[in-house]
Amino acid sequence: MSLALDPAAQDLLFREARTANTFTDEPVTDEQVQAIYDLVKYGPTSMNQSPLRVVLVRSPEARERLLQHMAEGNRAKTAAAPLVAILAADNEFHEELPQLFPHFPQAKDTVFGDRAVRESSALLNGALQAAYFIVGVRAAGLAAGPMTGFDHEGVRKEFLDDDHTPLMVVNIGRPGEGAFRPRAPRLTYDQVVTTV
């Protein structure tokens, strides 16, 4: 069974794409990040709520502050990556809903009037958008190194605020020497999919 997506694109986004642990010195420009965002912003979220927010950690001083919150095993590669992005969910995304979901603007106060409901929805939908973002980094011909191993409260306090929940930190760049570990096995179709 062949897919509609051409095999080179399948390789670029999934089959050959790998989490990178080292990077070359080639910079990642704002123009590249904008091209990635302008593609993956179209990925679907519940009621188009689009809660993902991105902090690009560009200054050496900010990078230094971030490193202090990374798990030890993630520190060296986060120090060396050409660009590091903090992906976060905006728990106050409902403020933008009248713009984003114009045919049901009341959803801002009815469906999403409660903060706990928003937090839960922002987490799920922010994670969907984080995955689209990773796919977008690969679509740009770059490698992503997504990490959840960091002090989440520390990163929140240092770079965000109480209205934002950090989801992951992503190293971005061209893979360097020894960038890839051997591919780990995946679950088989029968381990994952059942039919009723």
Add this chain to the structure above:
Amino acid sequence: MSLALDPAAQDLLFREARTANTFTDEPVTDEQVQAIYDLVKYGPTSMNQSPLRVVLVRSPEARERLLQHMAEGNRAKTAAAPLVAILAADNEFHEELPQLFPHFPQAKDTVFGDRAVRESSALLNGALQAAYFIVGVRAAGLAAGPMTGFDHEGVRKEFLDDDHTPLMVVNIGRPGEGAFRPRAPRLTYDQVVTTV
């Protein structure tokens, strides 16, 4: 700034792809779902934990049971879709970790020994995989209709168990007449991305 991914693939996966609300009668085969899975299984998760589980709702009797738990506005399209999939996170994913992350099998009991830690990690990583799955449905030339509007506890009890958390229900098929609402606006780059 152009991306490495060719423009036709960008359109197929993001720019032209849309959430479908109606479908043709053309069936979606198990072979298609397997081709989708065999591509998107390579998307990255934390320690390759791969918590996504998929229930294909194929029998008319199971479809009927599912409809009772869908929000009213999602019922007609879920009744009519050629295939409906329940995407769930496996909170006991750590049982498979020694297979999935062979260079650190102890993670099963050290990092993921606590159920609350597993639930939180399975939710985030299951959502990443749900997004990869949606991209995969589009890669197969099909349209996805992902929905979070349903009674999650009801679906859990009816189709899953206490170890699994439903993430979304996805209608899958070829778009039918009037399948698409007008494209809703997206946030601008400057609304989403900041630099420090």
